[in-house]
Amino acid sequence: xxxxxxxxxxxxxxxxxxxxxxxxxxxxxxxxxxxxxxxxxxxxxxxxxxxxxxxxxxxxxxxxxxxxxxxxxxxxxxxxxxxxxxxxxxxxxxxxxxxxxxxxxxxxxxxxxxxxxxxxxxxxxxxxxxxxxxxxxxxxxxxxxxxxxxxxxxxxxxxxxxxxxxxxxxxxxxxxxxxxxxxxxxxxxxxxxxxxxxxxxxxxxxxxxxxxxxxxxxxxxxxxxxxxxxxxxxxxxxxxxxxxxxxxxxxxxxxxxxxxxxxxxxxxxxxxxxxxxxxxxxxxxxxxxxxxxxxxxxxxxxxxxxxxxxxxxxxxxxxxxxxxxxxxxxxxxxxxxxxxxxxxxxxxxxxxxxxxxxxxxxxxxxxxxxxxxxxxxxxxxxxxxxxxxxxxxxxxxxxxxxxxxxxxxxxxxxxxxxxxxxxxxxxxxxxxxxxxxxxxxxxxxxxxxxxxxxxxxxxxxxxxxxxxxxxxxxxxxxxxxxxxxxxxxxxxxxxxxxxxxxxxxxxxxxxxxxxxxxxxxxxxxxxxxxxxxxxxxxxxxxxxxxxxxxxxxxxxxxxxxxxxxxxxxxxxxxxxxxxxxxxxxxxxxxxxxxxxxxxxxxxxxxxxxxxxxxxxxxxxxxxxxxxxxxxxxxxxxxxxxxxxxxxxxxxxxxxxxxxx
Numbered sequence: 001x002x003x004x005x006x007x008x009x010x011x012x013x014x015x016x017x018x019x020x021x022x023x024x025x026x027x028x029x030x031x032x033x034x035x036x037x038x039x040x041x042x043x044x045x046x047x048x049x050x051x052x053x054x055x056x057x058x059x060x061x062x063x064x065x066x067x068x069x070x071x072x073x074x075x076x077x078x079x080x081x082x083x084x085x086x087x088x089x090x091x092x093x094x095x096x097x098x099x100x101x102x103x104x105x106x107x108x109x110x111x112x113x114x115x116x117x118x119x120x121x122x123x124x125x126x127x128x129x130x131x132x133x134x135x136x137x138x139x140x141x142x143x144x145x146x147x148x149x150x151x152x153x154x155x156x157x158x159x160x161x162x163x164x165x166x167x168x169x170x171x172x173x174x175x176x177x178x179x180x181x182x183x184x185x186x187x188x189x190x191x192x193x194x195x196x197x198x199x200x201x202x203x204x205x206x207x208x209x210x211x212x213x214x215x216x217x218x219x220x221x222x223x224x225x226x227x228x229x230x231x232x233x234x235x236x237x238x239x240x241x242x243x244x245x246x247x248x249x250x251x252x253x254x255x256x257x258x259x260x261x262x263x264x265x266x267x268x269x270x271x272x273x274x275x276x277x278x279x280x281x282x283x284x285x286x287x288x289x290x291x292x293x294x295x296x297x298x299x300x301x302x303x304x305x306x307x308x309x310x311x312x313x314x315x316x317x318x319x320x321x322x323x324x325x326x327x328x329x330x331x332x333x334x335x336x337x338x339x340x341x342x343x344x345x346x347x348x349x350x351x352x353x354x355x356x357x358x359x360x361x362x363x364x365x366x367x368x369x370x371x372x373x374x375x376x377x378x379x380x381x382x383x384x385x386x387x388x389x390x391x392x393x394x395x396x397x398x399x400x401x402x403x404x405x406x407x408x409x410x411x412x413x414x415x416x417x418x419x420x421x422x423x424x425x426x427x428x429x430x431x432x433x434x435x436x437x438x439x440x441x442x443x444x445x446x447x448x449x450x451x452x453x454x455x456x457x458x459x460x461x462x463x464x465x466x467x468x469x470x471x472x473x474x475x476x477x478x479x480x481x482x483x484x485x486x487x488x489x490x491x492x493x494x495x496x497x498x499x500x501x502x503x504x505x506x507x508x509x510x511x512x513x514x515x516x517x518x519x520x521x522x523x524x525x526x527x528x529x530x531x532x533x534x535x536x537x538x539x540x541x542x543x544x545x546x547x548x549x550x551x552x553x554x555x556x557x558x559x560x561x562x563x564x565x566x567x568x569x570x571x572x573x574x575x576x577x578x579x580x581x582x583x584x585x586x587x588x589x590x591x592x593x594x595x596x597x598x599x600x601x602x603x604x605x606x607x608x609x610x611x612x613x614x615x616x617x618x619x620x621x622x623x624x625x626x627x628x629x630x631x632x633x634x635x636x637x638x639x640x641x642x643x644x645x646x647x648x649x650x651x652x653x654x655x656x657x658x659x660x
Contacts, residue, residue, distance in 0.1 A: 002416055007423040007452035007500075008648035010415040013382040014450050016639075016653070019443040020631035022404040025359035026052075026351050026376045028294070031091065031344035033085030034173060037062075038340075038351070038361055039069050040376055051081060051095060053363075054375050057484075061479075061591055063454055067116065068098035071293075073132035073148045073160075074548040075593055075623070079191070079294025081616050082134040082143065092167070094119065094143050096131045102172075103145065103165055113248055118172040119143070119215055120165065121163050125647035126150025126157055129175070131165070133191025133294035140227055143169050144181065146293055155592065159184065162192045164227060166328035173408045181229045184217070188212070188548070190324025195248045196274035198446055200271060202246050202254055207448045209551035212290040212435055213464070213471065214408070215239040220257060220271055238260055244287035245298050255279070255306065255322075257287030257297055262442050262468045264288065265376060266298065268322065279322045284547045286310045287407060288339055289434050289464050292569070295339040299348060301366060308347040311336050313392070314438050314466045317341075317350060319366055330364045332371040333357060334440040349374070353440035355390055368545050381443065387415040388449040390439050392634075397461070397488040401473070404466065405489050406439040406460040409498070410452040417452065424646045425499035427486050428528075429508030429515045433478060433556070436464045447635055455652060460485035476563075478556035482515045487525055503527055503646040507638065509586075510594060510623065511535060517572035517602070520579045529580040530638050533591050536598040544595050553614075572600075576605035582612040582658060586634050588621030614641070615651075619645040 002643060008630070016029035024041030031037075032053070039049045048068035050061045050064040063394055071080040090109025095116070097104055123129045130148040137144055149162035162182040171177035177538035182189060185203035193202050201223050206216040217237040223227035233354045236256060237243040244257045254275070256268040264287030269278040280286070287297045292484045298308035309315035315337035318329045335350035339357065341350045346367040353359040361375030371550055388408035395403040411425045417423065426448065437457040445455045459465065461481045462474025473481050486506060494501035498567055506529045508516040513534025520529045535541050542553050542560070557566050568574050597615060603615055616637055625631050640656035643649060 001650060002414060002464050004416055004418055006648050007410060007417045007421060008397045008643060008646060010410075010412045010450065010452040012041065012386060012412060012447070012649070013449035014386055014443060016447065016632040016635040018381045019447045019635060020628045022358060022381055022443050023631055024340065025353070026361050027338070027340055027349060028079045028081065029340045029342045029349050029361060030081070031081065031342050031349065032083035033092045033342070035091070036342070036344065036349050036361065036363070036374060037081070037083060037093070038375060039080065041626065043626065043631065044626040045621075046327040048098070049080070050454060051093070052375065054634065059375055062093070062106065063095075063116070066099070069095045070098040071130060071132040072098070072101055072127070073130045073146055073293055075299065075546040076292050076548065078132040078146070078292040079134070080132065082136050084136045084138070084407055087312070092136065094134050094136060094167075095380075101130045102144070105167060105169070106156040118179065119167065119169055119170055119172050120171055121175050122557045123175070126153050135191060135194065136167070137164075137194060137227070142179075142227070143167060143195075144551060146189055146191050152212055155545065156550055158547050160187065162189055162229075170405070171635050179227070182332070182363045183232050186219075187219070189242060190290070194223070195252060196250055197252065197430065201418060202248065203270070204237075204243055204246060209554040210239060210632070211434065211552055211555065212244070213242050215241055215430050216243045218243050218254070218269070235271060236269055244290055244293070245297055246557070247298065250302075251299055255298070255300060257285070260469050266306065266320070266322075280320055280327055282310070283467065284312055286311050286434075287468070288315070289432070291432075291435070293496070298341045298342045300625060301343050301348070302345065303346070303366070305366060306345065306364075307341055307364070309339060309341065311465070313459070315495070317348065317352070317364060317463070319348075324507060326613060331369065331397050332362070332373055334362060336440050340415065353438070355439060356384055356387055356441055358441050360445075361634055370483055385553045386411070387446050388455070395489050395492050397485050401461060403461065403485045403488055404463070406437065406457040407493070408445055408455040408457070409456050410449050410450050410575065412450045413453065415452065418449050420532060422500035423452055423454045424503035424505065424642065425440070425456055426505040426507055426642070427490050428455055428457045429486055429506065429512035430457070430459070430463070431508070431510035433482060434464060435476055435509040435511070444635065448639070451639070456489055456493060458486050458489050475555050479514070479518050479569065483519050483522060487523055490525060496515060505529060505642060507532070509533055511592070514572070516569065518594070519585060520581055521572045523576040523579070526581055528641055529640060530584045530586065532586045533588055533594045535594055536571065536597060538567040538571045540601070541594070544597070546593055549593070573601055573605060576602060578610075579606060579611055582639045583642060584637055584656065585613065585615045586637075587615070588617050588623065588625065589615045589617050590622040593623040608660070610660045612644075612656050612660055614656050645656070
């Protein structure tokens with residue numbers, strides 16, 4: 001029987017505990033002999049990342065708590081592990097542990113399952129020594145990694161390069177035994193790739209003020225018999241060409257995902273001359289933004305076929321014949337694949353999700369064309385009838401520009417709203433801002449839609465997935481285009497009768513928190529907003545944040561000396577007097593990317609002004625909440641904010657105390 005009640009008040013089986021328990025996704029899939037390994041989240045275990053292997057009798061966690069396979073390189077991290085099979089003793093695996101950022105070796109099949117042993121030393125300087133994207137080099141007794149080394153106390157006192165770490169543990173207490181391979185000529189590097197004949201290495205590098213989606217360079221070197229790099233030179237890329245990934249083909253050429261055409265497409269590059277051939281020219285993306293080290297949008301099979309993610313907006317898995325350019329997509333219900341591909345003989349393994357299923361580890365057998373789930377299988381936490389049914393839409397913004405969005409109307413089989421009532425809607429703003437919201441099942445969204453609150457995920461101008469021109473819309477216009485595009489979607493939903501104009505809200509985290517706060521300060525469109533670990537003050541943020549993004553504002557806003565007025569006029573902190581709608585601030589106290597001081601400065605600006613607000617700060621959380629108890633508290637507080645600001649009652653959650 002269907003009951004009638006106002007939007008927002010519907011009872012739902014999707015609790016905050018259920019949504020939090022299913023937060024996160026598997027990452028960093030790889031093949032170790034005949035086994036597939038990956039990392040996956042453990043929200044109930046303090047948010048650690050477990051290292052998991054798939055054996056004949058099912059999944060097995062390799063590292064017990066508190067081991068946490070997660071690196072802090074560039075703070076956003078990257079691929080933290082690599083492994084190789086051995087004829088005796090089982091696999092050898094190396095990984096970075098989050099607690100001390102040391103590189104460890106693990107031999108889980110040895111008798112007694114000995115504890116992981118450290119391979120790298122600690123450093124008392126700044127953020128210490130960090131390691132990412134490891135590659136165990138066959139026959140050399142060492143692992144090549146991205147090394148991030150702090151040289152002083154400031155976030156920008158750091159150097160990076162490609163380094164070799166002995167597998168015998170001799171460098172565990174001796175930094176001098178870590179052998180540096182690259183020449184230190186670049187501020188940022190990705191992990192190296194070794195050619196099939198072992199004679200050449202290649203990696204990607206870039207420098208401030210560029211971000212990796214602005215421009216990167218492919219570096220190549222000859223590898224000497226003793227494992228040193230010599231003759232380092234730039235092969236491809238440049239200040240206005242972003243190469244997102246490279247891999248060696250069996251014939252000695254490089255395959256690169258480069259956006260020289262305006263789209264990240266695959267090219268075959270001659271390592272001697274740099275001459276390139278486009279393999280499948282399309283106005284689609286075959287790569288993406290390098291927010292982490294070690295992302296993999298494509299992988300080359302032993303047959304020479306290339307497994308590749310491609311598409312506009314969300315990416316799907318296809319198999320490309322590089323000789324003919326023919327591209328055939330994998331079957332199955334998965335509509336978005338993460339950049340985490342790996343190859344095991346004729347099989348391709350990745351992480352994928354769909355409109356009605358969460359991320360899981362999926363295998364495509366290219367010999368048979370069959371796909372199957374092999375790890376972290378999606379299980380419906382509740383009846384799928386309570387999940388939203390998303391609509392992929394394109395809206396028209398200022399100047400007639402396209403704005404891509406996913407619209408999730410309220411949905412609950414047990415409830416309907418009174419005739420004539422329109423639902424409240426929340427605009428969700430992704431982080432980055434050079435990023436993308438995939439259209440996949442998210443139980444945090446379902447938490448709201450099943451209660452009668454719609455959600456609109458906006459891939460505003462500047463988002464990835466739609467070519468370089470679309471993402472360049474945000475150059476110099478952050479705080480303008482993103483705010484306008486989100487408002488345009490919200491206005492359109494109200495104009496067409498999909499949403500209640502008086503009950504619109506906005507929420508976002510990180511760069512999305514900036515857009516949410518800027519929207520509250522610069523418009524009167526929203527009834528309230530949720531602002532999560534945000535950027536609020538451009539001047540202070542540029543000097544406080546981590547090295548990776550410390551010059552990001554030069555492309556998003558402009559040169560600071562030349563455009564000082566933009567830095568002041570666009571910051572929500574400098575426009576705090578424009579905020580009149582209730583808001584909720586959520587912040588991790590260990591966040592080094594968007595520090596708590598950003599929130600504290602805003603709070604001091606609005607104190608005593610009569611604006612209802614709340615501030616929840618969480619110890620032990622950084623940039624992106626990972627602990628189950630944190631996520632539960634944050635979700636319930638957000639729901640309570642909407643109920644108070646939009647005039648409906650909700651049951652089962654504590655009332656968020658708002659101060660003025």
